[in-house]
Amino acid sequence: MAGVILNISLLILLCRKDIGRAARLYRISCMITALLGLYTSFLLLLLQDVVILVDDCLAVVLYGSLLFYLPNRVIDHLAVAFFTQVHTMWQTISAPSVVQWMTLAHPNSSSARKLLYAYSIPALFYINTWYYMYYIIPDRSLKTKLVSSIYKLHGTNLKDFHIYGFRMIDDKPGDLRDIMLYEAVPSYLASYGLFILSALQIRIRLRRFGNVSSSRTTMMQRRFFRIQIAQVLLPLIMLSPPFCIALIAALNGVNFANLSFILVYTLWLSPSATVCVL
Numbered sequence: 001m002a003g004v005i006l007n008i009s010l011l012i013l014l015c016r017k018d019i020g021r022a023a024r025l026y027r028i029s030c031m032i033t034a035l036l037g038l039y040t041s042f043l044l045l046l047l048q049d050v051v052i053l054v055d056d057c058l059a060v061v062l063y064g065s066l067l068f069y070l071p072n073r074v075i076d077h078l079a080v081a082f083f084t085q086v087h088t089m090w091q092t093i094s095a096p097s098v099v100q101w102m103t104l105a106h107p108n109s110s111s112a113r114k115l116l117y118a119y120s121i122p123a124l125f126y127i128n129t130w131y132y133m134y135y136i137i138p139d140r141s142l143k144t145k146l147v148s149s150i151y152k153l154h155g156t157n158l159k160d161f162h163i164y165g166f167r168m169i170d171d172k173p174g175d176l177r178d179i180m181l182y183e184a185v186p187s188y189l190a191s192y193g194l195f196i197l198s199a200l201q202i203r204i205r206l207r208r209f210g211n212v213s214s215s216r217t218t219m220m221q222r223r224f225f226r227i228q229i230a231q232v233l234l235p236l237i238m239l240s241p242p243f244c245i246a247l248i249a250a251l252n253g254v255n256f257a258n259l260s261f262i263l264v265y266t267l268w269l270s271p272s273a274t275v276c277v278l
Helices: 002-016 024-046 066-068 071-086 093-106 111-136 140-154 177-211 217-250 260-277
Strands: 048-054 057-063 162-167
Touching: 002 048, 024 071, 024 093, 024 111, 024 260, 048 140, 057 071, 057 140, 066 162, 071 111, 071 162, 093 111, 093 177, 111 162, 111 177
Parallel strands: none
Antiparallel strands: 048 057, 057 162
């Protein structure tokens, strides 16, 4: 709930505050970030998830009283949407930097073109993630195994939750190793790599920019740049430890059981923490 309130408050502030024509494109970028955070927070209200690495599987247990009033097909689509949206926490981090890079490098280019360049790569990653996340809907044999594992671990049965997950290593496509190697890791490295490239270009151009623009405009550009750095470092610090845990488990078959609850806490806090930086 805190993430929903904070992101709505930020959207209202961005809509009401007059930040000048020069910063209008940056406001749009911040609004996109707030909308994504609001969407993530809303899904978290519907789907309270617990991620568990147990018995050579990654099990995602979904709780939430509203889920038991919805058809299973609708719940499956909501789950896929939620798991896909989680990945935008790192897939979209480079977009605001690309917006500023394009603004400094091509000031005469249209705003629509700058936004298209900035968000086209995250959009491609999003489509790829959506495809792979459908593998999280388990077949009958895997579902039976996951339910048995959760019952042994928590003492609950299928009447209390909805279960999704992957096998860590499987002969069939779509196991956790495939997800990590062909979807999560490439998008993670590419997103942060693109941010680093954009940050270096922005830093170079800001040094030149100060000689040809007003001090107020230069200060605005540098302030937006510092916000981007803080916004990128926050999910890096919060998500990298659980991300590495999942990768180690996927490659080595390690059973982390309840220790994987760290994945849950960092996920729940991320939307609220990101909007606080903005």
